[in-house]
Amino acid sequence: xxxxxxxxxxxxxxxxxxxxxxxxxxxxxxxxxxxxxxxxxxxxxxxxxxxxxxxxxxxxxxxxxxxxxxxxxxxxxxxxxxxxxxxxxxxxxxxxxxxxxxxxxxxxxxxxxxxxxxxxxxxxxxxxxxxxxxxxxxxxxxxxxxxxxxxxxxxxxxxxxxxxxxxxxxxxxxxxxxxxxxxxxxxxxxxxxxxxxxxxxxxxxxxxxxxxxxxxxxxxxxxxxxxxxxxxxxxxxxxxxxxxxxxxxxxxxxxxxxxxxxxxxxxxxxxxxxxxxxxxxxxxxxxxxxxxxxxxxxxxxxxxxxxxxxxxxxxxxxxxxxxxxxxxxxxxxxxxxxxxxxxxxxxxxxxxxxxxxxxxxxxxxxxxxxxxxxxxxxxxxxxxxxxxxxxxxxxxxxxxxxxxxxxxxxxxxxxxxxxxxxxxxxxxxxxxxxxxxxxxxxxxxxx
RNA sequence: GGUCCGGUGGCAGAGUGGUGAUGCAGCGGACUGCAAAUCCGCGAAUGUGGGUUCGAUUCCCGCCCGGACCUCCA
Numbered sequence: 001x002x003x004x005x006x007x008x009x010x011x012x013x014x015x016x017x018x019x020x021x022x023x024x025x026x027x028x029x030x031x032x033x034x035x036x037x038x039x040x041x042x043x044x045x046x047x048x049x050x051x052x053x054x055x056x057x058x059x060x061x062x063x064x065x066x067x068x069x070x071x072x073x074x075x076x077x078x079x080x081x082x083x084x085x086x087x088x089x090x091x092x093x094x095x096x097x098x099x100x101x102x103x104x105x106x107x108x109x110x111x112x113x114x115x116x117x118x119x120x121x122x123x124x125x126x127x128x129x130x131x132x133x134x135x136x137x138x139x140x141x142x143x144x145x146x147x148x149x150x151x152x153x154x155x156x157x158x159x160x161x162x163x164x165x166x167x168x169x170x171x172x173x174x175x176x177x178x179x180x181x182x183x184x185x186x187x188x189x190x191x192x193x194x195x196x197x198x199x200x201x202x203x204x205x206x207x208x209x210x211x212x213x214x215x216x217x218x219x220x221x222x223x224x225x226x227x228x229x230x231x232x233x234x235x236x237x238x239x240x241x242x243x244x245x246x247x248x249x250x251x252x253x254x255x256x257x258x259x260x261x262x263x264x265x266x267x268x269x270x271x272x273x274x275x276x277x278x279x280x281x282x283x284x285x286x287x288x289x290x291x292x293x294x295x296x297x298x299x300x301x302x303x304x305x306x307x308x309x310x311x312x313x314x315x316x317x318x319x320x321x322x323x324x325x326x327x328x329x330x331x332x333x334x335x336x337x338x339x340x341x342x343x344x345x346x347x348x349x350x351x352x353x354x355x356x357x358x359x360x361x362x363x364x365x366x367x368x369x370x371x372x373x374x375x376x377x378x379x380x381x382x383x384x385x386x387x388x389x390x391x392x393x394x395x396x397x398x399x400x401x402x403x404x405x406x407x408x409x410x411x412x413x414x415x416x417x418x419x420x421x422x423x424x425x426x427x428x429x430x431x432x433x434x435x436x437x438x439x440x441x442x443x444x445x446x447x
Numbered sequence: 448g449g450u451c452c453g454g455u456g457g458c459a460g461a462g463u464g465g466u467g468a469u470g471c472a473g474c475g476g477a478c479u480g481c482a483a484a485u486c487c488g489c490g491a492a493u494g495u496g497g498g499u500u501c502g503a504u505u506c507c508c509g510c511c512c513g514g515a516c517c518u519c520c521a
Contacts (some may be wrong), residue, residue, distance in 0.1 A: 012451090032521075045521040056506060073519075158450060159517075206519045228521030229452095260452085261515070270520085289483070297470090298460070302453080303514065310459070313471060320470090323484075331496050343461090351461050354471035365485070416479055425482080443484090 002338070002380050004059060006224070007139040007301060008154050008233060011012030012017060014347050019223050020254060022319070024062045025221035027053060028214045028253070030231055031113070033070040034094035035079040037278040038101050040291070041262045041269055047292065048259040048300045048348070050107045052226070055344050058336070058381065066217045067110035068210060069095060071117050072203055077192055088117070088195050094237070099304075101279040105288050106383045111320045114213045119428055120195045122212040123204045126246045127184045127197075130273055135245040138199050139175035140189030147180040150241045152258050155258065178203035182238050203253040207238035211246065226257035257301040265307050277306065287392075289384050290315040295351040316394060317354075318392070319445075321361050321375060326366035326389040329370025340378040350382060393445035402433055409435070 007014040014201065019025045032042055049067065056063045070076075071091035080090040101110070116123075127143050130136035135149050147153045154160055183205035188194030194201040203443045214222065220243065227236065236256065243252040264275040282291050294314040297302040312389070343352035357378050363371035379385025387395075407425050412420040425435050432447045 030521080033519090042521050048521090054514090070519095072512080077518085097449090157516080160450085180518085212449085230516070231521055233516065233518080235452095238518085259521070261521075268514090307459095311470095313459080317470070319484095327485090346462095348463070351459095352468080355461070358469055416480075422481070424492085429483095434483065436485095437479070437481095438484080439478095447482095 002059070002341045004055065005347055006255050006257060008254075009236075009258045011024070012158075017058055017223075019060065020061060020221060024064065025056050025060045025224075026218040027056070027065045027224045027226070028210070028218055028222060029065070029067040029225075030210055030227035030235065031067040031069050031108070031110075032098060033073050033075060034091045034098065035073070035076045036094065036097055037280055038266075039174055040279060040282055041228070041271065042278045043102075043105055043107070043279050043291075044262050044295055044300075045226070045259050046102060046107045047105075047295050049226055049258070049384075051296070051348055051350060052257070053108070053166065054381055054383065055348070064112070064218065065110045065296065066112045066114065068213050069113055069115045070209065071095075071115050072120075073206065073211075074152070074191060086340060089113070091117075095222065097280075101283075104283055105279055106292055106386065108383075112217050114217060116209040116213070119209065119213050119216060120204060122216050122412060124197050126186075126212050126215070127204075128209060129244065129425060130246050130377055133245065133248075135241075137179075139201050141171075141202060142178060142183055143174060143199055144181040145184055145238065145241060146177060146244075147182070147241070148178050150245055152244070153180070153241050154237065156240050157237045159233060160235070164194040167221050169410065182207065183235060184242070187406065193264070201281070206293045208237055208242060210235075211242040214252075215243065215247060219274070220252070222249035222253060224255045224257055225253030226259070229258040229260055232256075232258055236260075244356070260303045261307045262295075264306070266292065266328075269306075276281045282311070286311050286315060287318070293354070294382055296384075299351055300348055300402040310431055321357065321385055321390045322387070324361035324364035325372045325385065328369045328375075329330060329368050330364065330372025330376055332373060333377040334370055334373030335383055336377045337374040340374075340381065344381065351380065353382060389437060395446065396431055397446050402428065402444055406435065406444065410442065414424045 004017040004260060005014050008018045027049070029045070034036060049065070050116055051111055052063045055062060064184065072087065076087050076090060079377050080087045125135060130145065131138065136143055136145050163378060185202050185204055187200055187202040192203070194203050214225070225236070240252055243250065264277055265268060267273055267275055269277065290311055293306065294306065294310050295312065302362060339356045342357055343349045346352065356373055360371045360375040360378065364375055376385055407427055409421045409424040412424065428435060428444070430443065433444055434447050436443050
């Protein structure tokens with residue numbers, strides 16, 4: 001069996017992945033904050049996790065993948081107030097949209113998708129334990145984690161706690177003992193969502209939810225924790241501090257996986273630049289597999305540039321793969337080719353796996369059915385090539401009308417009236433249908 | 448200011464201490480009424496200056512350039 005190696009952000013090195021329990025691999029990913037539709041940056045993180053989990057499921061007998069939903073947060077409060085609805089209603093609606101978008105994008109659902117608001121009790125218990133053991137303190141209705149009590153603080157993100165605040169852009173709240181201390185619990189006014197706690201009515205800080213939910217579903221020590229690289233600090237650094245101090249003797253995550261960010265047409269995606277692309281938006285004008293192939297075309301730890309041209313190219317590549325499958329006569333999946341598995345096992349090297357798929361496509365095009373079957377199998381491992389080729393090439397077209405036009409054109413060609421034949425072909429092309437004349441007659445597909 | 452990451456052919460994008468994947472684009476050819484698709488062939492790259500080494504794109508140092516993060520953005 002291929003040995004999986006992964007890059008660990010904590011050690012900043014790539015090493016063989018050794019599960020705590022080979023019979024049961026456990027993965028936690030930080031999921032979205034549900035106040036708006038998912039964008040393609042969110043999707044990149046989800047997709048990295050998706051490929052990781054698909055691969056782990058091939059390599060190990062049992063995998064539990066937990067991806068949380070943050071449904072209590074100041075941004076949610078603000079948006080709910082803006083819309084004049086409750087946070088639960090906003091969260092429920094957003095979660096339904098999120099599930100629809102991810103299903104459309106071909107992202108498999110996690111095994112467990114815990115919501116923060118359903119685990120406030122666990123968070124309060126964890127905070128109480130941190131207070132009792134001296135790692136946290138209450139002040140003015142807040143509970144704060146005391147960074148100075150955790151000597152390893154800063155190790156994950158490579159930061160020196162003493163220097164951390166030197167360039168910070170925020171004012172330090174007066175109730176903090178050290179500027180780097182972060183909030184575990186904060187008070188809520190009567191109009192804000194809140195829960196009763198030993199420190200009064202309030203709501204949890206952002207970081208504590210992941211510590212509590214990861215422990216609840218995976219145990220205090222588990223295998224892989226992932227998320228976008230922007231979460232490395234402070235979110236993951238803080239989670240790690242909370243969990244290591246709150247669950248003595250535990251190791252929290254063995255491997256920390258972080259995917260790089262995504263740009264749009266060369267610029268950072270941001271609301272102010274107006275280049276924010278939601279999944280839904282992109283799927284309006286490209287098949288989901290094209291979006292997926294585009295994202296997998298760059299290694300997850302490199303910054304990826306999302307471009308319209310790239311999306312079109314991805315679609316043409318898929319045309320080539322589907323054509324090869326069709327040509328090889330592969331109507332079923334074969335075993336996953338070793339080269340593909342091997343590529344993915346090298347720290348999820350999806351671009352290398354895609355390169356192998358191109359070679360398989362060459363062989364399939366040459367008529368090797370087993371190559372076509374291998375291509376399909378490789379596709380499934382990375383969530384591609386799941387459509388029926390016929391469907392892929394002809395979805396959204398009026399087959400009867402096209403067949404009729406082809407018959408007319410054939411008659412024109414037989415009469416050597418090429419002007420008329422070409423006019424028919426041009427008309428179909430304008431309607432998004434491409435004709436291909438082969439020895440066996442004329443075939444067609446959408447452009 | 449601090450920390451970190453990266454600079455590979457026209458473009459996208461892997462890998463590697465010893466003749467630099469893969470795709471797109473380009474060029475020549477086959478096929479075609481013309482195309483499309485497919486096939487054959489061709490040209491084309493490791494930011495910069497040093498160091499280590501028999502040999503560096505790969506390791507080390509300086510420089511230049513780009514990017515990310517620095518308290519709640521995947």
